[in-house]
Amino acid sequence: MKICIVEINNTNFFALDKNTNSLLNSNWMFSGDSKNILMPFLLNILNNTKNEFSLNPTSFLQASHLNAVNPFDFDKPLENKVVAIIQVHHPIFKYDQMCGPKGTQTIMAILESWKSNDNIIGVVMDYNSGGGQGSGTREVARYIFEYPKPIVSYTNDLCGSAAFYLYSAAKYRFINQYADFIGCIGSMSYSIDLQGAIEKSGGKVNEFYADSSPEKNLQSRELKKGNERPLIEKMLNPNADLFHSDIKDFMPSISDKALKGDVFTPDEALKEGLADSFGTLQDAIDKVIELHNASDNSNSNSNTNNNMNTTQLPSLQSVLGLDAPLASTEENGTYLNAGQLETVENRLVELDASNTALQTQLDAALANTEAQEQLTAVNATVTGIEASIDGMLTSAGLDVTGTLTEKATALSAKVAEMGGKDGAIHTNPKVDVNNEATASNVVGGVDITGAMNN
Template sequence: MSLHKILTSINSSKWAITAAHATDYLRALDNALDSDIDITPKAALANYESTDIEKNELTEYDDKIAILRIEGAIMKSGWCSYGTEDYANYIENTFENNDSIKGMLLIVDSGGGQVAGTQRLYKAIKNAQKPIIGLASSIAASAGYWILSACDEVFIENETDEVGSIGAFVSFSDYSEYFKEAGIKRHEIYARKSINKNKEVREAIKDNYGPMLDNMLDPLVDIFIQDIKNARPNNSEEVFSGGIYIAERAIAVGLVDGIKSEKESMAHLRSLISKPNSQPQQTQIYMSKLSVGANLKKFLGFGDATETETSLEVNQSGLAKIEAALQEAENSNKTLNSEKTELEKKVKDLETQNLVLSENVKELKAKNEEYSNVAASSPAAPVSATQKTDAPDVEPKETDIFTEFNSQIESNYGF
């Protein structure tokens, strides 16, 4: 790639990269411009042949695993290595169509890079029908993690390694004061119908960042975040604010699936595609994608069932959420059945109590009627004024009956 093309890419492209790595890469570019540095692309693709895994296992199954390394600044057309378009072409053509290659280990050591070409490589990895395991080595940030997230599983190599930086920012230098002091007056003249051309930059120079945020940064971040959510639905929402995480924390928030060395990652990949006494077609089960219907998608919390998109691809890292949701549903069902049985028993007890209560009411009504008839048939003796004054107040028999009735209810049913 020519230096002219490199400079054009840097000046005219959007970048998803950490600020620290952008500064380092610019410093490296400056050194490259001042010296004779070979920028011929390095060979980045290789078949795995290593004594780390037993040779007889490799020979027995005749499996080849491709190793793809993405290191340094990520660019669409490459700089000192292949670019994202080269990698995407390799996956879509050679990797997918070569039956002797059974899987891939993607190793990323990059703080990010050019947005152009990044999503195409992401899609090539995500749509691959063969298993691809991702490994973050040192750092996989911004565009680097964007690409890595598309793998079926993602591991991080060391406890101090970092992943994340899911976000976007832009920086530029305002030389207006410099030109003014140098006596240079700069003019920009736009066609009458080009009132919105370079509007974002022109407004940002005036300290109005709204157009830059509305038309460039926020839409870009929305696409970035949605791709990560589609690839790894178990991620915590906090990762979408742009933070970067070392290994243990990255595992906790769902950015990676564990800590594995390159050797361990290779062994894990081989275990997925090569199992003793398995037919070749049976070893490809891991490569399948699970299509989730809209209602199940809503149940699992992946989105609204009324969305236009009616299916969701779930890779290996997403199966855990499905299993957990199904287990939770099963446990909830057991709990509901137990509560239902208990409620049915209480209903039967209440029905029995109601029958007893009805019988008591009938009995008390009969007694009340009996007392009323007796009172009506017996003439009342005359009572003197003195007796009326000295005699204690006595409630009628009817009152005694209903007092007894209320007492029985309180005693038997706790009302």
């Protein structure tokens, strides 16, 4: 960790490097007293001394034999397929610490280099950390979540706040049943006022603001007055909201209780959805291999499917309830894939259930004597009506066949036609004059001789 003294107008100012500036100006995601581990770092900044205590740097292990691999040799070709292990046994920092842990930016860069290394099939991230800097944590968490190779999380100690942010983003998450605790989801601000130290060294801190800048540094100005609300509302609440949103994206089954900031034992962690299952480091390694093999099989099937044709059979697809066309090859013909087979199976179950229900209804209807008698009576009435209509059609000189509805329609049309004639002109009955036996000049008691056969 570097610090420079820059002399301007005989006054000493601290010119901090990128890492130190990030440490002093970042919000934090810590659990419990884990924040106290920062104190030696910050004191060394003020005293311009190097760290005299030891923290394990982020290390990488070859999973096949768990032999340590120099973290700076991660580009070195590997002879065998391996699972890489990243130990995060330290506070979370954005940038590398001198003689200390690797920062999340470096971890992300190393993971990026492993994308193209075919011998590294996946990664286990082993956590023992109470959290750390909020700055940069969301970036690497999203990176882990979208990483193309399987990343599996594991903890046998504690995993809180910023560390849990990274832990949650993996493809699968193990917790040892003897681990300490996990969780502490949320955002906090750890305020460090260096003004006293600067003034003790002979410096003096003055703040002046333009009239047009009443809200500049409003949060820190209000904090000095004892009002923390602007800081909470402007900084902490939005960070916590993003934290919650990402955690729900990574772990949809997590409980609302787990999001309130408390820590949980391993048993409670499984209950509240903070971990997927109990396991050991070896279980985590095996899970990476399992996920890698599953991905390989999926890619193999995908490549095979790319050489296949698809056949559109809309009628068959409709009957089977399929949305996608059927795959086919010249050698094997047309077939159903696993998803389509499941759809067909479900469809057959539905049809079988529907057929059973209809048969039950039919049996009930046939067993209903009263309904059968009513149906017979209705059929007889309909038959009589149809016979009457046939007689009227014959009398009207119409030869109509078809359904009862069609016959009734023809008869109605004839009635309408007759009703449209002039009622003042009588219809002249044609008496058969060649058949004297039936001839008569009286119809209904009226002599119609004068009008006959006109």
